[in-house]
Amino acid sequence: MKKRCSSSGGGGHGSQLLWVVIAWSWIAADRAQAQQAPRTDPVEVAALNAILGRWGTKPPTAWNTTGDPCSGTAVDDTDIDNDPVINPGIKCDCSYSNRTVCHITRLNLQQNYLTGPVPSFIGKLTSMQYLSLAINALSGPIPREIGKLTDLRSLALSMNKFVGPLPEEIQTLTKLEQLWASDNEFTGLIPDYFGIFSDLEILKLQGNNFDGPIPASLSNLSKISSLRIGDLTSGTSSMDFVSNMTSLNVLILRNCRIYGNLTAMNFSQLLTLTYLDLSFNSITGEIPPALLNLSLLDSLFLGSNNLSGNLPDNIGPSLSVMNLVWNNFVVDSSNGRASTRGSDKNSYEPDDANLLGASYYVTSSTRWGVSNTGRFMESPNATNLIYTPFQFNNTLDTKLFQTARMSPSSLRYYGIGLKNGFYDVKLQFAEIFFPDNQTWKSVGRRIFDIYIQGELREKDFDIKKDTNGKSYTVVQRQYNVEVTKNFMEIHLFWAGKGTCCIPFLQGHYGPSISALSVSSYGEEDPGQKKNNTGGGNASNRKISLIVGIVVGVVVLVSLALTGAFVWRQKGKRSELGMEELLSIVGRPDIFSYGEIKSATNNFSPQNILGKGGYGPVYKGKLFDGSMVAVKQLSATSHQGKREFMTEIATISAVQHRNLVKLHGCCIENNTPLLVYEYLENGSLDQAIFGKTNLNLDWSTRFDICVGIARGLAYLHEESSTRIVHRDIKASNVLLDADLNPKISDFGLARHYKDNMTHLSTGVAGTLGYLAPEYAMMGHLTEKADVFAYGIVAMEIIAGRPNFDESLEDDKKYLLGSVWRLHESMETLKILDPNLSEFNEEEVVRVINIILVCTMGQPQQRPSMSKVVSMLTEDIEMTEVDTNMRPSYVPHLQLKSGSDSFFASYSSGSSTQQTSGSQVSSGNNTKSQRETFPLVLSTHSSSEFDEGRR
Structure with a gap:
């Protein structure tokens, strides 16, 4: 029995021992595996070091620079996006290959003032899900290698100096949920491939130079909550693509050349919409009640469209800021800041009311009014006034420029009840917010347009660009302005260019102005006035009419400017022949004969670009260094006054990148002159x-x-x-x-x-x-x-x-x-x-x-x-319907219509306006002939003039 017992006990012990050995081997294997810590993919380590090295950026002390980058804050719960100490910052996922390999999934490099292009090595970080390069000074195009980051959910490129079109390779990033590309210098068409990003929730493209139209494929973005596009330079778009965007919270399509009837939109399905800006488009129709009754809608901007009809009686409970063509709301405001005496001996009255997002006021003298529209998106409570204690080097009037009025969208000044006549308008600017020091904040760009009497005087005006990048430096713009209906309008307009969010989450963009003055020429020709400094007693040329924001101002809706208005009456003088010219809507600048004479070196033969039937064209250089082409109409020219005025009126009233720009004209000395932009490559x-x-x-x-x-x-x-x-x-x-x-x-x-x-x-x-x-x-x-x-x-x-x-x-x-x-x-x-x-x-x-x-x-x-x-x-x-082809008359041969560039350029109208059926063929080159591409009767050929005489 004992033997049996002993034998049996020995077998059980052996079996138990076997299981202990197996268990220990498992534990040892686990310990060995645990001791083998996960390591970052070496290709990604090399790429990361190359990227940071190219930009001269050192990792923060929180990084484990002596060991593996995917350790410490890269793998714990630290929030690298909101911790300034950990910048640059990465996050890793170490679950690959049985927890032995880590891949970098997040890289935050924002606000590091990085410069230069993005290295192509970025394409090696193929597991990246979140990449932020925002708020730097990076430049150049986006590398095509970005398309290799196919796991990307969020790509932030905003607030840099990137140029060129967005690369086609971005279309491979089909998992994108957020794309921030605002506040750069991107060009080209808005990519149609955005429509394949079915998970996209945020798309910000404003503050660039994109061409339209807005691609219809955006209608596929059913999950999008924030869409921001602005200042498209060409093309037209309807709003049909918005119909499926039922998750929208913010929709900004400002200055996007949008057309169509607003009532065609089904706003009732946009239940989450809180902010809508469709300003400065060509939208027609009435405002549908469904839009104003949206329960969450807080801000609505529909100004500068073609809307009509009556406003609905009821609006939603949340709507607090609304701009419908002009303004709304009535509030009271007053201030008591003292006026400032400038070095020009004028008294500048203050305008320091912090006005609301859509408002208007008139001074107590009812001489001037101001309107402000818009709301700073990233900082709804931002002030419209900014102040600096800095001194200015190029002015004796530092105090005038230490405060400035900003507007997030549109700032207008109105002269009310002014005497009809000609005025000298001086607008004075200084950039006091974006510093000169080399920090990310200094990359901020304030770009806006200046209109006077509805005419575009400055496109993409950049205060710092005019001062070679320097802040706290005064810039002045001076214009000749005509008042015909006792009313003047000065309009500063933000079309969407520049930066919108510098400093981060604050509002410091849009137009800004420090002071302005308005001086009356009476009924005289301002062009002639430039060459006539004598005549009259100075004391008789001024009147004490001070316009601006004064004590006890009544604010009727919301607007403003920090600075000054000055009104002065100068000596009167008239000029025969000016009345019709100055009645042209949107007329160009009027140059004196002396200015043109100086620009062309006294109309030197060496400056002649060419000659045509209406006179020579001269190359000229204005006092500011800009090159122009001056068309001089000869006394024997067949271009009459009507054609001359037609050319000025037409080209002054239109502005487009594919239309030649007329800078101005001169009609002194009975020698009409037209001053065009100079185009280097001819016709x-x-x-x-x-x-x-x-x-x-x-x-x-x-x-x-x-x-x-x-x-x-x-x-x-x-x-x-x-x-x-x-x-x-x-x-x-x-x-x-x-x-x-x-x-x-x-x-x-x-x-x-x-x-x-x-x-x-x-x-x-x-x-x-x-x-x-x-x-x-x-x-x-x-x-x-x-x-x-x-x-x-x-x-x-x-x-x-x-x-x-x-x-x-x-x-x-x-x-x-x-x-x-x-x-x-x-x-x-x-x-x-x-x-x-x-x-x-x-x-x-x-x-x-x-x-x-x-x-x-x-x-x-x-x-x-x-x-x-x-x-x-x-x-x-x-x-193509071949039955609709035109017929020809091969026997009828006249001189070619393809006259040379200079002949055309130098003609007020390159071909003569004729009565009846007469037509000028327009060329002096007799070796060329042309046929007229249509069927003519046998008597028709005698009705056509053989060309310009």
Whole structure:
């Protein structure tokens, strides 16, 4: 028994021992594995060190720089986003490969004043989910390697100096939930691929230089809660894409060229909306009750649209700030700050009321009023007044500039009941918030526009740029202004450029001004006044009318300026011939003859750019260093007063990147002068079939076609009045330094009202570019410009004029050749043989557009906005109907309409306005001839003038 017992006990002990050995082996293995701490992926370590080294940035002391980066605060619960001590900061995920490998998932580098481009090494951090490069001074384009970070949920690029378009590789980041790209210098179209980011909740693009339109694909962003886009420079958009964004909390589409009826929007489904800004668009209709009744809506900005009708009686319980075209709300405000005597001996009255987001007031003398609209998004309680104790080096009036008035959106000053006449307006600025020291705060940019009497005087005005980047330095702008209805308006407008959020989560952007003064010239010509400093007693030229914010001001709605208004009456003098010029809405600056004489070195022959039928064009340099082209109309010129005034009135009333800019004019000494911007690369006709060395490739030619189309679309559909140019041709398209096209020569332009279907008018223009219905019947619509555009685009693609006598008979007339080649399925033979590389699909598309633009019936031709959309593939091509091709008269040959750049540039209108059916062909080059592309009767040829005399 004992033996059995002993034997049995020995077997049980052996089994137990075996299990103990196995258990200990497990424990030992676990301990061994535990002792093997997870290590950061060495590729990511190298990439991180390279990135920080490139930017000269050292990791914080909280990092384990002697060991593995994925340790300490990188793996514990520390909040690196809100701890300034841990900056730069990373977070890691060490759950990979059975907890032996760590990957960097979060990198925060914001507010480190990093400079230079983003290294391509960033693409090595492939497990990154949150990347913040915001609030630095990084520059250059975003590297394409960013597309390798396919796990990214949040990408913050805001408040830097990034340039160029957003790379296409970003479309691979399909998990994005937040994209912050505001306050940079990005350009190009807003990417259509944003529509594939189905999880996107925040998209901020304002404060850049993007082109429109807003892509319709954004309608796929059903989860988005904050969408901010502003200041699009081209294109038009509807609001249809907003319909599916039912999670919206903040929607800002400010100055985005949006059109459409507001009542078409179903606001009742935007139940979470708290902030809506659709200011400065072209929205029509009434304000729907569903919008004002949104229960969470706090701020509503619909100013500067085309809204009409009555306001609904009831508004939602949360709505506290509202701007509807002008202003609302009545409050009282007064102040007692003493006036300041300036070094110019004028008394500047204070304006130091901290006004609300949409308000207006009038001084107690009812002489001046001010309006302010907008709310600082990141700091709703921010003050509209800023102060500095610093002294200013370039002024004796430091006290005037130590305070400034800001506005988050729009700041207007109104002169009320002023005497009609001419005024000298001086606006004085100083940047007192963004410092000169090399910190992230100094990268702040304040960019706004200046309008006076509705005319854009300064586009993208940047105070610090005018002072070579220095703060606490005074900048002054001086303008000649006409008052015709006892009313003056000075408007400072933030279109969305610059930075919106520097300092972080505070409001210090938008227009800012420190002081202004207004002096009356009476009824005299301010241009003449520049050269006449004598006459009259100074004491008789001033009156003690001080306008501004004074004690006991009544605030009727909300606005303001810290600084001053000064009113002075100066000596009176009149000038014959000025009345009509000064009555033009949006008139340009009036230069004295002495200024132009000095700019052109006394009209030196060495400064002549070229000559044309209406006189020479001179290259000039103004006193501020800017280059101009001065068109001098000769005494024998056939351009009359009407064409001269038409050109000034038309081009002064429109502003577009594809229209030539008229700086001003001079009508002294019976020698009319027009002062244009100087365009380095001359005219399109010289670039295409002249003797220049530009050698335009296909991409450039395509961009030129798009640019011309956009300029015409603006004239026809987007400017304040409908305008038909009437003389679109290659010589009337100028090219700037970057080969951007600008339409010029508005002497024959015609305005007409929206309710008019057409104008019946005497025919004017250039043979070879005239639409059939216009040339035959004087029936003028925008479709005449569409036809001419088709001819110009044809010349761009073919690299030859629309008529070339040196070619065979069946090839002399370009338009006929294009149609014949299209009908014979040989479209690509149209292309300039000098183009060795081209996009065949784009070429065919452009040629098809040319054909529909040159159809014989105007109703068959597309609008220019549709042409733009077809070129950019936003809409499908219109089918080419070969039955609508125009007819030709090959036996009728006249001189070519493709006159040279300088001949066109130097003509007030490059072709003469004629009565009846007379047309000037517009060229002095007798070796070239053209045909007129339409059917004429046998008696018609005698009705056309052979050219400019």
